[in-house]
Amino acid sequence: xxxxxxxxxxxxxxxxxxxxxxxxxxxxxxxxxxxxxxxxxxxxxxxxxxxxxxxxxxxxxxxxxxxxxxxxxxxxxxxxxxxxxxxxxxxxxxxxxxxxxxxxxxxxxxxxxxxxxxxxxxxxxxxxxxxxxxxxxxxxxxxxxxxxxxxxxxxxxxxxxxxxxxxxxxxxxxxxxxxxxxxxxxxxxxxxxxxxxxxxxxxxxxxxxxxxxxxxxxxxxxxxxxxxxxxxxxxxxxxxxxxxxxxxxxxxxxxxxxxxxxxxxxxxxxxxxxxxxxxxxxxxxxxxxxxxxxxxxxxxxxxxxxxxxxxxxxxxxxxxxxxxxxxxxxxxxxxxxxxxxxxxxxxxxxxxxxxxxxxxxxxxxxxxxxxxxxxxxxxxxxxxxxxxxxxxxxxxxxxxxxxxxxxxxxxxxxxxxxxxxxxxxxxxxxxxxxxxxxxxxxxxxxxxxxxxxxxxxxxx
Numbered sequence: 001x002x003x004x005x006x007x008x009x010x011x012x013x014x015x016x017x018x019x020x021x022x023x024x025x026x027x028x029x030x031x032x033x034x035x036x037x038x039x040x041x042x043x044x045x046x047x048x049x050x051x052x053x054x055x056x057x058x059x060x061x062x063x064x065x066x067x068x069x070x071x072x073x074x075x076x077x078x079x080x081x082x083x084x085x086x087x088x089x090x091x092x093x094x095x096x097x098x099x100x101x102x103x104x105x106x107x108x109x110x111x112x113x114x115x116x117x118x119x120x121x122x123x124x125x126x127x128x129x130x131x132x133x134x135x136x137x138x139x140x141x142x143x144x145x146x147x148x149x150x151x152x153x154x155x156x157x158x159x160x161x162x163x164x165x166x167x168x169x170x171x172x173x174x175x176x177x178x179x180x181x182x183x184x185x186x187x188x189x190x191x192x193x194x195x196x197x198x199x200x201x202x203x204x205x206x207x208x209x210x211x212x213x214x215x216x217x218x219x220x221x222x223x224x225x226x227x228x229x230x231x232x233x234x235x236x237x238x239x240x241x242x243x244x245x246x247x248x249x250x251x252x253x254x255x256x257x258x259x260x261x262x263x264x265x266x267x268x269x270x271x272x273x274x275x276x277x278x279x280x281x282x283x284x285x286x287x288x289x290x291x292x293x294x295x296x297x298x299x300x301x302x303x304x305x306x307x308x309x310x311x312x313x314x315x316x317x318x319x320x321x322x323x324x325x326x327x328x329x330x331x332x333x334x335x336x337x338x339x340x341x342x343x344x345x346x347x348x349x350x351x352x353x354x355x356x357x358x359x360x361x362x363x364x365x366x367x368x369x370x371x372x373x374x375x376x377x378x379x380x381x382x383x384x385x386x387x388x389x390x391x392x393x394x395x396x397x398x399x400x401x402x403x404x405x406x407x408x409x410x411x412x413x414x415x416x417x418x419x420x421x422x423x424x425x426x427x428x429x430x431x432x433x434x435x436x437x438x439x440x441x442x443x444x445x446x447x448x449x450x451x452x453x454x455x456x457x458x459x460x
Contacts, residue, residue: 030114045069166203318341
């Protein structure tokens with residue numbers, strides 16, 4: 001701990017009260033007893049948050065790797081500093097876990113009672129009865145309320161009806177990492193944001209801050225950046241490896257360590273550390289390894305077209321992918337049919353595609369659980385009379401089903417016939433499993449599992 005005179009401490013405390021970046025440094029020194037091991041991205045975070053405080057930014061998204069000081073700076077320190085400046089400010093803070101949100105609120109409460117904080121803000125004080133971890137108030141009418149994503153916020157609001165800063169909604173990692181691949185869980189968070197959290201603004205001017213690691217193309221951050229709630233968002237994106245190929249925080253993760261992490265888990269690293277929900281070269285699939293050819297190789301090819309059937313017409317696609325196995329053990333993707341239509345047009349497309357492929361191409365269709373799935377399979381099999389049709393329930397998750405094909409793609413053992421459909425398939429491969437669509441992957445994974453069976457039984 002630095003030895004400072006009373007006059008020096010007074011000067012530094014005063015500076016901390018007006019400069020947020022300096023406040024973070026000053027409080028770290030006083031609370032921990034040693035200087036903060038800073039990185040340039042910390043200053044970027046602080047500058048962006050100061051703009052929120054001064055009204056220059058109303059909607060802010062910060063994408064940053066985990067454990068890069070985001071919670072300490074954007075939640076705990078920012079709420080404390082803002083309350084020191086404006087002690088009647090009203091905050092709602094949320095995270096994927098109610099316990100985490102409450103813990104952040106409690107750490108903020110402890111910070112505003114620290115002697116160094118009170119040196120900077122001598123008139124600040126808490127209400128005597130403010131002892132709850134998830135809700136506490138200042139003597140001037142300010143409040144910090146913490147809630148988990150999906151929780152009730154009845155009776156609470158953020159911000160003030162006035163000119164100048166009056167509080168904010170601060171969202172820190174709204175998605176739990178191991179649930180972000182679930183369409184249902186992601187949509188639950190988005191709907192909660194739309195239907196509950198946004199309505200808690202006491203004024204249209206109340207800022208909203210979202211700070212998170214990217215987990216999926218359509219996580220809350222991605223949805224908002226694509227115009228999900230109709231507002232424009234200031235976006236600060238801080239990948240762990242900069243565009244210049246350097247480590248964002250060398251003291252935390254040197255570049256060699258980051259490269260090792262990327263190699264070990266490419267698609268997790270792409271989202272959580274690079275803020276791209278899939279690695280540039282692909283994760284489970286590395287489509288740059290696929291050779292695009294203009295003509296099919298000579299020799300007998302064992303073909304199968306697998307189908308992935310959409311249950312709706314306004315989101316999912318029906319896809320039919322045709323893949324073949326060559327005598328030398330290589331594979332070729334020869335065609336992809338993709339459509340968004342109702343059952344009648346969909347079934348007609350399946351029939352017409354079978355007619356175009358010919359009877360030498362095996363057809364594999366999924367059987368959904370329940371009686372409706374069995375009925376659909378019986379109907380389609382009858383419609384495809386004369387063709388070699390196989391049906392089966394899906395087994396395992398999408399990643400498990402896709403990995404056998406992915407492993408062949410990644411070693412350069414899969415070719416692709418040139419066609420207009422190539423681009424959308426390659427893009428889906430790059431994003432899988434974190435992209436919006438995976439119908440083409442599902443269809444090809446199904447077909448691939450069929451062409452991998454022993455040759456004698458392929459047409460059995």
